[in-house]
Amino acid sequence: MRELDCDTTVAEYHASRARYIRTVMAGVEQRVMETIGKRRGPLMEELANLRLLAHSRYDVYQAALRAYAEMAPGSVTASGLLRPSPARHIIRDVDRVYKAAVKAAAEFSECEALIKKRKEQLEQIDQKMRAQVEQYGRDIIAQLETPAGLERAFMRDPLLRRAHARMCEVQARRASI
Numbered sequence: 001m002r003e004l005d006c007d008t009t010v011a012e013y014h015a016s017r018a019r020y021i022r023t024v025m026a027g028v029e030q031r032v033m034e035t036i037g038k039r040r041g042p043l044m045e046e047l048a049n050l051r052l053l054a055h056s057r058y059d060v061y062q063a064a065l066r067a068y069a070e071m072a073p074g075s076v077t078a079s080g081l082l083r084p085s086p087a088r089h090i091i092r093d094v095d096r097v098y099k100a101a102v103k104a105a106a107e108f109s110e111c112e113a114l115i116k117k118r119k120e121q122l123e124q125i126d127q128k129m130r131a132q133v134e135q136y137g138r139d140i141i142a143q144l145e146t147p148a149g150l151e152r153a154f155m156r157d158p159l160l161r162r163a164h165a166r167m168c169e170v171q172a173r174r175a176s177i
Helices: 003-071 088-144 147-156 158-176
Strands: none
Touching: 003 088, 003 147, 003 158, 088 147, 147 158
16 A cells, blocks of 8 residues: 555544544533633623723713812913912812812722723633633543544544544554555
8 A cells, every 4th residue: 555545544534533523622612601601691791881880980080180170279270370279168179079089089990990800700710611621622632542432432423433444444554564
């Protein structure tokens, strides 16, 4: 038998084996995604809501900063002149606006911290899913190395059985030569 035919037959078996592994893995990935999706979905929804809240809090924070900048002593007016020191009743208003800006900044920072925490939780879920799928792939490959695992694969995929039989036949002929 020619060397090229032998190599082609072995390559055909390995292609068939890879196709079998991809087929099994596609089903596994789908099942894992459905399982993980039940935990991931609400987390994604909460993250989207937190982002909307953060945008809203950021806008409130920016408005409070602008209001404070307009009233703060020593700030520059729209005409470019230095604002004089305010009277006592205005100081109370400036203090109130300053406290509102500080509160808005704290609320925005709190939203950002929650978003970061949820993103980390989401990443942990994704890493766990990837690890499960990769481990299952390694398990399938290890099963194909055993006779019992190979037989189970042959029952699921007759094309793999034929490719394996041709490869074994060619290797036996090669060994006898």
